[in-house]
Amino acid sequence: MLIYALKRFGVALLVAVAVSIVTFSLLRFSGDPAAAMAGESASESDIEYVRKHYGFDRPLPVQYYDWAVRALKGDFGESIYLKRSVAGILADRAPTTMTLGALALSFALILAIPLGVLAAMFPNTLIDRVALGIAVIGQALPSFFFALIMIIVFGVWLRWLPIAGHASWLNFIMPSIALGYYATPAIMRLTRAGMMDVMSSDYIRTARAKGLKPRVVLFKHALRNAIIPVVSLSAVQLGFMLGGSIVIESIFSLNGLGSLAWQSIQRSDFEVMQAIVLTIASFYILLTYLADLLNAFLDPRIRVS
Amino acid sequence: MAERILSVENLQVNIPVPSGMLRPVQGVSFKVDRGETLCIVGESGCGKSLTSLAIMDLLPTKAIRTAERLELDGKNVLDIPETEMSDIRGNLMGMIFQEPMTSLNPAYTIGNQLEEALLRHRNVSRDEARDRAVYLLEKVGITAARSRLRQYPHQLSGGLRQRVMIAMTLMCGPDLIIADEPTTALDVTIQAQILLLMAELQKEFDVGLILITHDLGVVARIADRVAVMYAGQIVEQGSAKQVFEDPTHPYTQGLLECIPIPGKTERGSHLGSIPGIVPSLVGEMNCCHFAERCPYATDECRAQPVELRPGFTDEHDYRCVLTPEQCAENLRQKVPA
Amino acid sequence: MANGTVAEKLPSAQAILEPSPMSQMMKRVFGHAGMTIGGGVLLFIFLMAILAPVLAPHDPYSQDLTQRFVDPIWGAKGTWVHPLGTDGFGRDYLSRMMFGAQTSLLIGFAAMLISGILGTALGVAAGYFGGRVDMIITFIITTRLAMPVILVALVVVALIGSSLTIVIWVLGLLIWDRFAVVMRATTQQVRAMDYVAAAKALGCSTTRIIFSEIMPNIVNALIVVATLEVAHAVLLEAALSFLGLGVQPPTPSWGLMISEGKGMMFFKAWVIAIPGAALFMMVLCINLLGDGIRDVTAPENRN
Numbered sequence: 006m007l008i009y010a011l012k013r014f015g016v017a018l019l020v021a022v023a024v025s026i027v028t029f030s031l032l033r034f035s036g037d038p039a040a041a042m043a044g045e046s047a048s049e050s051d052i053e054y055v056r057k058h059y060g061f062d063r064p065l066p067v068q069y070y071d072w073a074v075r076a077l078k079g080d081f082g083e084s085i086y087l088k089r090s091v092a093g094i095l096a097d098r099a100p101t102t103m104t105l106g107a108l109a110l111s112f113a114l115i116l117a118i119p120l121g122v123l124a125a126m127f128p129n130t131l132i133d134r135v136a137l138g139i140a141v142i143g144q145a146l147p148s149f150f151f152a153l154i155m156i157i158v159f160g161v162w163l164r165w166l167p168i169a170g171h172a173s174w175l176n177f178i179m180p181s182i183a184l185g186y187y188a189t190p191a192i193m194r195l196t197r198a199g200m201m202d203v204m205s206s207d208y209i210r211t212a213r214a215k216g217l218k219p220r221v222v223l224f225k226h227a228l229r230n231a232i233i234p235v236v237s238l239s240a241v242q243l244g245f246m247l248g249g250s251i252v253i254e255s256i257f258s259l260n261g262l263g264s265l266a267w268q269s270i271q272r273s274d275f276e277v278m279q280a281i282v283l284t285i286a287s288f289y290i291l292l293t294y295l296a297d298l299l300n301a302f303l304d305p306r307i308r309v310s
Numbered sequence: 311m312a313e314r315i316l317s318v319e320n321l322q323v324n325i326p327v328p329s330g331m332l333r334p335v336q337g338v339s340f341k342v343d344r345g346e347t348l349c350i351v352g353e354s355g356c357g358k359s360l361t362s363l364a365i366m367d368l369l370p371t372k373a374i375r376t377a378e379r380l381e382l383d384g385k386n387v388l389d390i391p392e393t394e395m396s397d398i399r400g401n402l403m404g405m406i407f408q409e410p411m412t413s414l415n416p417a418y419t420i421g422n423q424l425e426e427a428l429l430r431h432r433n434v435s436r437d438e439a440r441d442r443a444v445y446l447l448e449k450v451g452i453t454a455a456r457s458r459l460r461q462y463p464h465q466l467s468g469g470l471r472q473r474v475m476i477a478m479t480l481m482c483g484p485d486l487i488i489a490d491e492p493t494t495a496l497d498v499t500i501q502a503q504i505l506l507l508m509a510e511l512q513k514e515f516d517v518g519l520i521l522i523t524h525d526l527g528v529v530a531r532i533a534d535r536v537a538v539m540y541a542g543q544i545v546e547q548g549s550a551k552q553v554f555e556d557p558t559h560p561y562t563q564g565l566l567e568c569i570p571i572p573g574k575t576e577r578g579s580h581l582g583s584i585p586g587i588v589p590s591l592v593g594e595m596n597c598c599h600f601a602e603r604c605p606y607a608t609d610e611c612r613a614q615p616v617e618l619r620p621g622f623t624d625e626h627d628y629r630c631v632l633t634p635e636q637c638a639e640n641l642r643q644k645v646p647a
Numbered sequence: 648m649a650n651g652t653v654a655e656k657l658p659s660a661q662a663i664l665e666p667s668p669m670s671q672m673m674k675r676v677f678g679h680a681g682m683t684i685g686g687g688v689l690l691f692i693f694l695m696a697i698l699a700p701v702l703a704p705h706d707p708y709s710q711d712l713t714q715r716f717v718d719p720i721w722g723a724k725g726t727w728v729h730p731l732g733t734d735g736f737g738r739d740y741l742s743r744m745m746f747g748a749q750t751s752l753l754i755g756f757a758a759m760l761i762s763g764i765l766g767t768a769l770g771v772a773a774g775y776f777g778g779r780v781d782m783i784i785t786f787i788i789t790t791r792l793a794m795p796v797i798l799v800a801l802v803v804v805a806l807i808g809s810s811l812t813i814v815i816w817v818l819g820l821l822i823w824d825r826f827a828v829v830m831r832a833t834t835q836q837v838r839a840m841d842y843v844a845a846a847k848a849l850g851c852s853t854t855r856i857i858f859s860e861i862m863p864n865i866v867n868a869l870i871v872v873a874t875l876e877v878a879h880a881v882l883l884e885a886a887l888s889f890l891g892l893g894v895q896p897p898t899p900s901w902g903l904m905i906s907e908g909k910g911m912m913f914f915k916a917w918v919i920a921i922p923g924a925a926l927f928m929m930v931l932c933i934n935l936l937g938d939g940i941r942d943v944t945a946p947e948n949r950n
Contacts, residue, residue: 016789019786020786020789020790020793021793023786023790024790024793024794027790027794028794028799031799031802031803032802032806035802035803035806035807036805036806036807141931141934141935142927142931144930144931144934145878145927145928145930145931145934146927146930147882147885147886147902147923147926147927147930148886149885149886149889149902149905150885150905150919150923150926150927153905153909153912153919153923154920154923156912157912157913157916161913206412207407207409207412207413208412208413208414208415208416210368210407210413211407211413211414211415211475211478212415213368213396213399214366214368214399214400214404214405214407215399215400215404215426215427215430215478216396216397216398216399216400216401216430216431217396217400217426217430218396218430219396221430226415229415229417230415230416230417241792244793244795245795247795248795248796248797248798249795249797251797251798251801251890252797252886252889252890255890266798266801266802267801267890270801270802270805270892271805273805273806278802281798282794282795282798282799282802285795285798286793286794286795289792289793289795290793303417304416304417305416305417305462305464306416306462306464309462309464309465
C-alpha cells in the first residue's frame with residue numbers, strides 16, 4: 006500500500022512539473038511579459054529595457070529554471086499590477102474558490118447519488134424518468150446561462166437570494182448550484198449503472214439469503230461497492246469545477262481565484278496567470294491522487310494483495 | 311418418527327415474458343425431514359434452481375409464486391409479509407449458492423460477513439458472534455480460523471470460500487439448508503471434499519438438506535431421497551436406493567444410462583444419450599413434457615397432461631402413463647442380462 | 648492497460664462508449680425518437696445556418712439606433728418586422744440568431760476536426776504501439792487533463808488576440824483528450840483481435856495495418872466521441888464569447904449575444920433567454936444524436 010502511494014505520488018509530481026512547463030511556455034509564446042509590464046504607453050526602448058532588466062531575453066529553459074527554483078521556495082513572483090507577492094494574493098483568494106468548489110460538489114453529490122440509487126432501484130418508473138430528464142438537461146445547459154437565469158428568477162423576481170458579493174453564505178448558494186449541476190448527470194449515471202450492476206450481483210443475493218434487512222443490503226452491501234468509481238469521478242469533476250470557477254465567480258462577483266484569474270487576464274499579469282493555472286492544476290492532481298488512495302482504501306482488492 | 315422440516319405442495323412459478331407466460335416450475339411437491347438429504351436432480355433449465363429460490367422467496371420481482379402448501383417446521387411461510395420472511399431467511403433456513411467466487415462481498419472481511427449473519431437474528435455480543443464464527447470455520451475445516459476472520463474474500467481460494475459459505479449458513483443453526491449446485495464451480499478434486507464435509511455437518515447439526523445438482527455421481531454419494539426434475543415437473547421421486555436401482559420414469563432411466571456412476575456402471579458398457587431437446591416452457595403444455603424424446607411415447611402421452619402416480623413403494627412416485635411393471639420391463643430390455 | 652509498474656489512471660473510455668443506462672432507458676421510453684428528434688432539430692438548425700444569408704430577414708450587422716431593444720412578437724410592442732426583437736444596437740435578433748448558428752456550428756465542427764485528428768493520432772499510436780510510446784502519450788494526456796481548459800484558453804486568447812480562427816485553433820488544440828482516451832482504449836481492443844495478428848503475419852506495413860485494419864473498426868467510437876466534442880466545443884466557445892474573449896463583436900455569436908444582453912436582462916429577459924435557449928437546444932440535440940448513434944452502433948462495438 007505504501008509503495009503504491011509513493012509511486013502514484015511520484016507520477017503526480019511529474020505531471021505537476023509538466024503542467025508548469027507547458028503553462029510557462031504557452032504564456033511566453035503567446036504574449037510578451039516585457040510589454041505587459043512596461044505598460045500600454047511604453048515605447049520600444051522602454052520595453053527593451055524591461056526585457057533586459059527582468060531577464061525576459063534569456064533562453065526559455067533558463068527563465069523556466071529560475072521560475073521553478075523560486076516557486077519551490079514558495080515565491081511565485083510579484084504581481085505586475087498589484088505589486089504584491091503572488092503567493093500572498095493567492096492565499097487570500099483561494100479559500101473562496103475552495104469553498105465554492107466544495108459546495109458545488111456537495112450539491113452535485115446530494116442531488117446525483119440519491120437520484121441514481123432511486124433510479125436503479127425503480128427502473129423505468131417516474132423517478133427514473135425524472136432522473137433522466139435532469140441528466141439530459143444538465144448536460145446541455147450552459148453554466149453561465151443557467152447562472153443568469155437563476156439570478157433573474159431567484160435574485161430579482163423572487164428576491165430570495167443575493168446576487169453579488171460575498172457577504173454571507175447565502176451568496177454561495179446560486180454560484181454553487183450553477184457550478185455544480187454540470188457534474189450531476191455524470192455522477193448520477195455512474196451511480197445508477199453501478200447500483201444496477203451491484204444489485205444483481207451474487208453477494209447481494211447472499212446478503213438477502215442471510216435475511217439482512219433491506220436497508221442494510223442497500224447501504225452496507227450495495228452502495229459501498231457501487232460508490233467506488235464515483236469517488237474517482239467526483240475528484241475529477243471537482244478539479245473541473247475549480248477551473249470553471251472563472252466564469253461563475255465573474256458573474257456573481259465572488260473574490261476567489263477564478264475572478265482573480267479573470268482580472269489578471271485582462272491586465273496581462275503574467276506571474277499571477279501562471280501561478281493560478283499551476284495552482285488549479287495542482288489541486289486537480291492532488292484530488293485525483295487522493296481519490297486513488299481513497300479507492301485503494303475502499304476496495305480491499307487493491308489494498309491487500 | 312422423523313420431524314418434518316419442509317412441506318411443499320403444488321409449487322408453481324410463473325414469469326410473464328414477451329411471448330407469453332413462462333412456467334419454469336409446475337406443480338412441484340416434496341417433503342424434507344430432519345437429518346435427511348433430498349437431492350433434486352435434472353439438467354440445466356429444468357427448474358430446480360428456481361424451485362429453491364421459490365422456497366426462500368428470493369425469486370426475481372417479475373416472478374409469481376403460488377403453492378397449495380409451503381410449510382417450514384410446520385409453520386406456513388407462503389404468503390407471509392416480507393419482514394417475517396427475512397426473519398426466517400438465514401435463521402431457520404439457509405442457502406448456499408453455486409458461485410463461491412462472487413457470493414461474498416469483496417469489501418468486507420469474512421469475519422464481518424459471518425458475524426453479521428448471526429447478529430442479525432440473535433441478540434448476542436460481537437465477541438460471541440466472533441467465537442461462533444471461529445467455531446464454525448474450524449468445523450468446516452479451515453485452519454487458523456481466528457486470523458482468517460480478518461481476511462478478505464479475494465484472498466481465499468474457491469474451495470475455501472465455499473467452506474466459508476457453508477459456515478455462514480450454519481451461524482444461526484438453521485433447520486433446513488438448501489445447497490444449489492455447491493460444488494459445480496469447484497475443481498473436481500475439491501468437489502468430493504466439500505460434499506463429504508456437507509454430509510458430515512448435516513449429521514452433526516441434524517439439519518434437513520436439499521442438494522440441487524445435475525451430477526448423478528454426487529447424488530449417489532450422499533442422497534437419502536431423490537427427486538428427478540424435467541421441464542419444470544418432478545418426474546420421479548423416491549428413496550435414492552429405489553431411484554438408482556430401479557429407475558422407473560423413462561427420463562430417469564435415460565439419465566442413468568448416460569452417465570457413468572462409480573460403482574454401478576460397468577466398464578466397457580455403452581453410454582447412452584437422450585436425443586432431442588428440452589421443450590419450451592412458455593404457455594401450457596397439454597401433454598407429457600418428455601413425450602418428444604421418450605422412446606416409449608404413445609398418442610396417449612401426447613394427448614393430455616400426465617399426473618404423478620405411485621410407483622413400487624409408498625414413498626415412490628413417478629409421472630408416466632405406463633405401469634411400474636412396464637417401466638421395469640423397458641429397463642430390463644435396455645440392459646442385457 | 649498497465650504499462651510498466653507506474654501506469655497513470657486515465658478516465659474510463661468504457662464509461663464514455665457504453666450505451667449509457669440513460670440512453671438505454673431512453674430507447675425504451677421514446678423508441679428511437681430521441682435520435683430522430685435530435686437529429687431532425689439539428690438538421691433544421693444546420694439548414695438555417697447554411698441558408699442564413701438567404702433566409703435572414705435583415706442584415707445581422709445593420710444597426711438602427713431608433714429601434715433598440717424592440718420586443719419580440721409576443722411582447723407588448725412586438726411586430727413581425729422583427730419577430731424576435733432587436734438588440735442594443737437595433738440589429739434584428741432573428742437574423743443574428745441565424746448567423747449565430749453559423750458561428751456555433753462552424754466553430755464546433757472545426758474545433759472537433761482539429762482535436763479529432765490530434766487526439767485520434769495520439770490515441771491510436773498509444774493503443775497500437777503500446778510500451779514506451781503508450782507511457783509517454785498517457786503522460787501527455789494526463790498532463791493535459793490536469794490543465795483547466797477554460798482558464799488556459801482564456802489566457803492564450805487574451806495574449807494572442809481573439810478571432811474566429813484563433814478560437815477554433817485554441818479549442819481544437821485543447822479538447823483532444825477525450826478522443827485520445829477513447830481511441831487508445833478502442834485501438835487496444837482491436838489490436839488484440841486475430842485479424843490484426845494475421846495482417847502482421849502477412850508482413851503488412853504498420854501504416855497499412857493501422858489504416859486498413861484498425862481504423863475501420865474504431866470509426867464507430869470515433870463518431871460518437873466526435874458528436875460529443877462538437878457539443879463541448881460549442882459550449883466552450885459560448886463561454887469564451889460570453890466573457891469577451893471569443894468571437895469578437897460585431898460577429899454574431901450566441902454567447903456574445905448573451906453577454907451583450909446581460910445589461911438588460913432584468914427588464915427584458917428575452918434578450919438572453921432566446922440565445923440561451925438556442926444554445927441549450929443545439930447542445931441537447933447534438934447529445935441526443937450522439938446517444939442515438941452510440942445505441943445504434945453499440946451491439947457491434949461489444950467485444
